[in-house]
Ligand SMILES: Nc1ncnc2c1ncn2[C@@H]1O[C@H](COP(=O)(O)OP(=O)(O)OP(=O)(O)O)[C@@H](O)[C@H]1O
């Protein structure tokens with residue numbers, strides 16, 4: 410349903426999107442993840458036909474953003490990261506305004522607006538001024554607006570930003586419901602855990618480049634490799650010296666990403682492995698080689714958020 414092929418978009422000297430290729434099947438909820446400035450909004454604006462690509466191509470429902478913008482606009486609902494609201498309107502008037510802008514038949518507008526209000530749980534707020542909605546409600550109104558013309562594809566730029574945990578859960582169930590109705594969703598966020606539960610696939614982007622694409626399970630499998638283990642050594646008089654020599658023995662092993670003494674805890678070393686395979690027995694050998702005696706071995710659970718930070722370590726444009 411969405412096919413991005415070798416897409417590049419520059420702003421002057423800055424390459425905001427760099428040779429990006431992404432494919433999203435119909436009915437998917439695709440989580441588009443990346444730190445600030447990664448190029449998420451830029452990519453979505455290209456898909457929404459608001460920015461022209463410098464090179465490469467982007468297609469929505471087999472239509473090209475370069476040549477068939479008008480047809481694409483009928484098929485997509487784009488919710489920007491910042492929604493300029495029309496503050497002197499009520500919720501109902503606001504949605505009626507967009508129904509008119511999309512040239513929906515006048516007779517049908519009332520029932521369409523009622524339908525989207527119902528779906529986004531805003532019926533009770535229909536006569537409230539847009540300016541007095543809470544953050545969560547205005548985000549939902551943003552979703553209501555993009556549903557007015559019943560598009561096949563929704564491009565939602567950070568719909569959950571600034572929401573409290575409960576509003577986030579409500580947003581997730583709304584988006585899941587939309588996917589169940591057969592819509593294809595591309596949802597951006599810089600927080601992976603915000604999306605993990607509802608996405609059927611994710612793409613992680615950094616400095617305009619795709620660094621991971623696949624299912625959440627694939628993402629877990631990928632980051633599982635980078636395992637962390639806390640090694641506790643038996644107490645000894647010269648523990649600082651032993652820790653130093655164990656750390657250098659571990660550091661010398663190519664299977665070890667890093668070995669660091671834990672501050673304030675005598676004899677505890679935090680070890681990060683490059684790969685969980687082929688087992689950890691070699692750690693024992695290294696500790697012995699460094700003159701240490703192991704008291705305990707504590708694998709640290711893999712937190713997807715940490716793992717994500719590791720995948721995108723450093724580089725923020
Ligand atoms: N209109 C513009 N003119 C010049 N540079 C721009 C423009 N829009 C975006 N950029 C730059 O392109 C890069 C990508 O920006 P983009 O808004 O796509 O990132 P993002 O992933 O959406 O980030 P965020 O999480 O902060 O929303 C940034 O370095 C940004 O400064």
Ligand SMILES: [Mg+2]
Pocket residue numbers: 449450451490566
């Ligand atoms: Mg953005």
